[in-house]
Amino acid sequence: MPARQPSKPRARRQTSEARPYHHGDLRRVLIDAALQLAAEGAEVSVREAARRAAVSPGAPFRHFPNRDALMAAVAGEAQRRFRAEIEVALNQAPAADPLARFRAFGLAYLRWAMRNPAHFEIISTGRYFAHGSSAELTRDNAELIALTERMLADAAEQGLLRSADLKRIQIAGRALVYGFARMNLDGHFPRWGVEEGETERMAEGVIDLFIAGIAKPTRGA
């Protein structure tokens, strides 16, 4: 089955069409296939990804030393998308109001997590590839955390917080948001009505509750 030959410099059809012996960008295609696999709820197997790329079961191992490495690459791609969406949200948030930014961050985080549950799972669990397979992912995540720390520090500086224990607030905030995302992921929201938006609205409410809890009460309220 060696391939059919010249004529196409890069077969653009991935759907079982004339593909040259060399694939073009198999690595990329494998990652995409794995992402799609995950999104479909199927478990990601190297062989299935290879199948979808119309390639032999051994081929992926030319691009990834093992399954973990593939999963780490998949996680990297998912994390990139996740982070991009968060940064968009932050750019649209008011620059001067730390708590509003905190809120926007949490909302963007949860929206993405709820709309891409399988990808969020891969990113966040660290159970899909050997711990430390992706230093990039770890660093990336640390930067997001640093972002929230800065927002809280700004809020404290402006006298917006009731407590001075920023570390505690930060961990509680992370736990709240992460917990909400994972509850959604792990099936702890039992068909909350058929309506989809309901979970997102509840996410918003929960974030607001948290912020109200840590914010210094103003005279007016």
Add this chain to the structure above:
Amino acid sequence: MPARQPSKPRARRQTSEARPYHHGDLRRVLIDAALQLAAEGAEVSVREAARRAAVSPGAPFRHFPNRDALMAAVAGEAQRRFRAEIEVALNQAPAADPLARFRAFGLAYLRWAMRNPAHFEIISTGRYFAHGSSAELTRDNAELIALTERMLADAAEQGLLRSADLKRIQIAGRALVYGFARMNLDGHFPRWGVEEGETERMAEGVIDLFIAGIAKPTRGA
């Protein structure tokens, strides 16, 4: 179970010693082996459980129709232990102070989750066996949730809460505690010092922060 009585009430040697053809209580032994497997961080396979029970690879399927059923049984056992510990804690908490009970609940929850991470994972993720394999687990969990709802309702009745949106508070509380447990599970607490108790102390702080956030501020504070 009836077990065998003559000579040995229960063959205590699991290590490849004279074992009668019929095992005694293979079902139980398999569940225990699987629990131990999980606790060791290994992934639970039917074959390995069978191996530890010194039994053929097919034997477990006489007691469980498939792997999912074994995992569901394992989850059931873990859940029983989890719940028992929570109930002990609640029995020691002051009966009249709903928020104190809420706090005790959260603390017991987190302590167990942090000391039995693998078992907590199996209980809470619903990723280890087909959704609905264990109605018992679902019901059990619903009862725990109902417990927290009652505590919050009591607190509201005594005028202890700032907000009347109990559902929101309850979900936020669950998300907070669940999120903290999962952060610990998923490696989001990067070696917080070598000290073990630190995470538990932080758990306490986070719970207190949450309660302070939802509690109606008293004049004195």
Add this chain to the structure above:
DNA sequence: TCCCTTATGTAATCATCGATTACATTTCAG
């Protein structure tokens, strides 16, 4: 242009796993 090195894909194979089937042994009720 030719050739050779390297990158990339294939084919064949292995061990492990969940699962099923046919068969053996034990247990227990009648």
Add this chain to the structure above:
DNA sequence: CTGAAATGTAATCGATGATTACATAAGGGA
């Protein structure tokens, strides 16, 4: 005592991750 039911074994299947030997393509000197 006996035969049916329960329980364990052995053999086997298909899928998976992984490795190895080999085939093919691509690209850079000479």
